Amino acid sequence: MLPEAPALIAGNGRAALLTPDGEFLWLPAGEVTAHLDAPPLLVHAPATARRLGLPGFPGAFDLLELFAFCRPAQPCAPTPRGLAMALGFDAPRDAEAAAALLPEMATALLRHLAAGRGAPLNRDAASLAARLREAVDWPWAASVLAALGDESAVASPNGLKVWRRLPEWEDTAPPMPAASFGVEPAEARQRLAEILGEDAEQRPQQADYASAAAAAFAPRTAPGSPQMVLAEAGTGTGKTLGYIAPASLWAERNGAPVWISTYTRNLQRQIDQELARLFPDPEERRQKVVLRKGRENYLCLLNLEEATGGGHPGQVMALALAARWALATRDGDLMGGDFPGWLAELFGHHAIAPLADRRGECIHSACPHYKQCFVEHSIRRARGASIVVANHALVMVQAAFGGGEDGRPLRLVFDEGHHLFDAADSAFSAALTGAETAELRRWLLGAEGGRSRARGLRRRLEEVVGGKPDLLAPMEAALHAARSLPTAGWHARLAEPAAAENPAEAFLHQVRHQVLARSAEADAGYDSECDLHPVTETLPEAAAALERAMARLETPLKTLRTRLEALVESEGEEMETGTRIRIEAVCRSLDRRALAPLGAWIGMLRHVQGPAPEAGQRPTYIDWLSLERREGRDIDAGMHRHHLDPTVPFATVVAAPAHGLLVTSATLRDAAEGEDVEAAWHAAEARTGALHLPLPALRAAMPSPFDYAAHTRAFVVTDVRQGDAGQIAGAMRALFLASGGGALGLFTAIRRLRETHARIAPALEEAGIPLYAQHVDAMDNATLVDVFRAEEDACLLGTDAMRDGVDVPGRSLRLLVFDRVPWPRPSILHRERRTHLSEGRPKDYDDAVARHRLRQAFGRLIRRADDKGVFVVLDPRTPSRLLAGLPSGVVPQRLPLRAVAEAVRNFLAE
Known part of the structure; x- marks a missing residue:
């Protein structure tokens, strides 16, 4: 079944080639094509071509395509080593071994497919492979058809029409009201012990944590007064299973799900994997555990x-x-x-x-x-699940609209709780920009020329409003009013005065004018922002015209929603179920996609026309104007509004209606040197909204069980000049080579990340160290982390998303390097919060942000008791007070680059 093809493994600028005759060759990139008598066998054709600097490999036998066909929905890091691990082979030790392994892995995949010929999954596999042979001359088609025993299969579209074979969901009776029985600390400890099993390592901190977390599941004593627990659990405590223990008990006992919320999709996946300890049977886990995300x-x-x-x-x-x-x-x-x-x-x-x-x-x-x-499957499964794993954004948006399709959860666990402030800031903000207003127009009017499935409101409602003038009239009025929003090509006209019939574009033009008038000359060609007040003479007039236009749009949409709700109420019993569901969905969409933003925008436009606030007055909202540019071209402009303290709406909308909340993180408190414990807890309560709730939060803190003093080292490099891209790249290269790979480089700017990648990739590849980078490699963050985890000697460059919540145990992450101190970005929003939320100590506010980011990053290094790691900051100006956030026993040293590189090499070699 295997093709007669050479096996190709790429390095940077050279390749390992294993011919069908068994001859192994190391070739410079320029000679690879000349030695290929046939399309090669490889893993990840685009990456292979990119590493060799070649245009591509037409007709290549890409093992990733074969893997995706033979073993769909199974994890695999897209590298030779990652593929070997996914298939149960020993990881190849070098390029020669990897090349020799490629045919074996292809054989394993085809045998797996052959063994499953009669499986339901493969019912249409042969006809699908035949279609791929016809449509794109798929190199693997002949091998796949041979494995399936159907080499004469006829091409058919049935393999693509999977909706015909997917199961249908069925409606069930509404869920019963939840009971209110609590979970005792001893019961949480017992459940944890059951999850871990008899042979598990004893971790007293984890049991103590589970006991403390149980308090979040006590019965609520008064409306609007949830039981709230703030629990800090140092890295290695095992907090995920620690809160799963009481959460699962409460769900079983009370007949309602517990929602576990985290900050990123990658963390959702990690929690889901931990839940396999509680529900080892996959089918039971599918029933009991549901991951929920936005549509x-x-x-x-x-x-x-x-x-x-x-x-x-x-x-x-x-x-x-x-x-x-x-x-x-x-x-x-x-x-x-x-x-x-x-x-x-x-x-x-x-x-x-x-x-x-x-x-x-x-x-x-x-x-x-x-x-x-x-989506409908997941919504219905969530209603009957024990554990729902969601993300902060979804939980907050659902709460803002009364619970939405999933209903309002009674018990919430916010993992990575140190991100609550930022998540709430995003969820409860508004942006009156060209992109947002143009998107609303598209949602209402649909495609106005060009090919698109955008149906618009009329198409979504045509079957409902047909023959009903009381619905048709407000819908038509709203669609007419929507034409005052930006039309196609609006961003190219930002610099031009807009026609009177488009007040949205006129407002955007005036916003751009004010931003440019207030920006520094050095900002020319880059993103800029300015304070809303004092306004230019022409901006209030443009805001007033846009406010009137938006009011003309808001009024008929409100009428339409009200009349649709009345229709369901009056005719619901006689109405077909599908029609009723459709109307209810449209009402929810009208609220979320149109009425909620319109209400916020109208309030913002009125503020533009109002008096300027007094200097130094503490505001409820922070308003500013922005101009966004790419490569010197205007791409968007608008007005932004954020809460000064976003934990206020979080406490009101999300926390208060719940019965219990657990907010947990490894870095919930700031660890400033000399700060007293009470002050640290007070700051944590301020950033999680606990101060805005009637009952005081219960506090718990469990130290990490890891010996950081023995297993880590921390350095500040003293002789790298900040602002010199060459020196920063050179330092990264020296440190990555000293560690032999397994390094994560963190940047505070994407531009510097890309510059460093271009400068150091060849030298690292020459040393056999693959280099991957966020914003360079076209892989999503989760896939990049999977690759980094699988490739033990690879290096990875990233930004904020790689700093938090990345779990890479073992040698795959043994060095972490910051390009500079991660200070908060200077902005109008940060300036106002620094002024009004710092309790008179603005410098401390900045320090707390930077210290927390360093501490979070350090937590990535040690994920198991036997891990070793080195933490380096390439900024000689790093204040010692920021390093106070590192774990107890870690004493940072300030040394020149050469000494740090030598220390890294020696420590990791011990």
């Missing part, structure tokens, strides 16, 4: 159907592998779930992104695939 994260079957009907040859391969995945996936999650994130790099982001509903175009019960919809 934009899931495969939209209608989008998939329309994409398959397009017949674009370049997309057929991606669609075929997505269809195979859709039959095997656990929950249809395209972002951070079991979907292989590297498919977007193989076939282009444009081939995968349109498969999700990223623009709010869901037509709910009017969709022909509504009963198979992955």
Whole structure:
């Protein structure tokens, strides 16, 4: 079944080639093509070509394509080593071993497919492979058909039409009211012991943590007064299983789910993996545990159907592998779930992104695939689950709209609770920009020319409003008023005075004018911002005109929503279930997509016309204007509004309606040198909203069990000049070579990250150290972390997303390097919070942010008791007070680069 193909492994500028005759060659990049008598066998064709500086390998036998076809929805890091580990082989020790292993891995995949010929998953596999042979001359088609025993299979579209084979969800009776029985500390300890098993390592801190977390599940004693626990658990405590223990007990005892919320999709996946300890049986775990994300994260079957009907040859391969995945996936999650994130790099982001509903175009019960919809499945499963794993953004948005489709959870666990302030800041803010207002126009009016599935409000409601003048009239009025929002090509006209009939574009033009008038000359060509007040003479007039236009849009939309709700109330019993569901979904969409932003925008525009606040007065909101640019071109402008303290709406909207909350993190408190314990807890309460609740939060802190003094080292490099890209890149290169790989470089700016990557990649590759980078490699963050974890000697460059919540135990992460102190970015928003939330100590406010970021990053180094790691900051100006946030026993040393590199080499070699 195997093709007669040479096996190719790429380095940077050279390649290892194993010929079909068994001859092994090391070749410079320029000689590779001359030695290829046939398309090669390789892993990740685009990455291989990029590393060799070649245009590509047409017709290559890419093992990732074969893996995605044969073992859909199974994890695999997209490298030879990662593929070997996924298939149960020993990781290859060098390029020669990796090349020799490629045919063996291909054989293993084809044998796996052959063994499953009769499985439901492979019912249409042969006809799908035949179609790929016809449409794109897929190199693996002959091998796959041979493995399936059907070499004469006829091409058929059935393999792409997976919606025909997916299970349908069924409605069940509404969930019963939850009981209010609590969880005793001793019961939480007992459940934890059961989860861990008899042979587990005894960790007293973990048991103490579970005991403390149980207090968040005590019965609520008064409305609006949830039981709140703030629990700091040092790295290695085992906090995830520590809170799962009481959470699972409460869910079983009271017949309602506990929602566990975290900050990123990657962390959701990690928590889900930990829950396998509680529910080892996959089918039971599917029933008891549900991951919930926004609709934009899931495969939209209608989008998939329309994409398959397009017949674009370049997309057929991606669609075929997505269809195979859709039959095997656990929950249809395209972002951070079991979907292989590297498919977007193989076939282009444009081939995968349109498969999700990223623009709010869901037509709910009017969709022909509504009963198979992955989102609807997850919503219904969540209602009967024990544990729902969500993210902060979804939880806050759902709460803001009264619970939404999932209902309002009674018990919440906020893991990575140090991010609550930022998550609330994002959820409860508003942006009156060109992009936001143009998106509202598109959502209301649909596609106004060009090819798009954007149906607009009329198409979504045509079956409902037909023959009902009381619905048709406000809908038409709203659609007419929507024409005052920006039209196509608005961003190219920002510098031009707008026509009177488009007050939105006129307002954006005046915003741009004020920003440029107030910006420093050095900002020319880059993103800029300025305070709203004092306003220019022309801005209030433009704001007034836009306010009137938005009021003309808001009024009929409110009327339409009210009359739709009345229709459901009056005719609900006689109405078809699908029609009723569709109307209810439209009402929710009207609230979220139109009425909520319109209400915020109108309030903001009125503020533009009002008097300027007194200097130094503590504001409720912070308003400012911005101009966004790329490569010197204007791409957006607008006004922004954020709460001065976003934990106020968080406490009111999210926390107060709940019965109990656990907010937990390894870095909940600031660890400033000399600060007393009470002050540290007070700051934690301020940043989590606990100060705005009636009952005081219960506090708990468990130290890390790790011996940081013995297993870590920390250095500040004293002779690297900040601002010199060459010196920073040179320092990174020297340190990465000293550690032999396994290094994570963290940057505070994307530009410096890209410059460093370009400068150091060749030298590292020459030393056999692969280098990956966020914002350079076209992989999502989760896939990059998977690669970094699998490739033990690889290095990774990243920004904030790689600093928090990345779990890479063992030697794969043994060195962490900051390019400079991660101070908060100077902005109007930060300036106002620094002034009004710092309790008169603005410098301490900045210090706390930077200290927390350093502490979070340090926590990535040691994930197990036997890990070793080195922490380095390439900024000689690093204040000692910031390093006070590092764990007890870690004493940072200030040394020149050469001495630090030698210390890294010696310490990691011990």
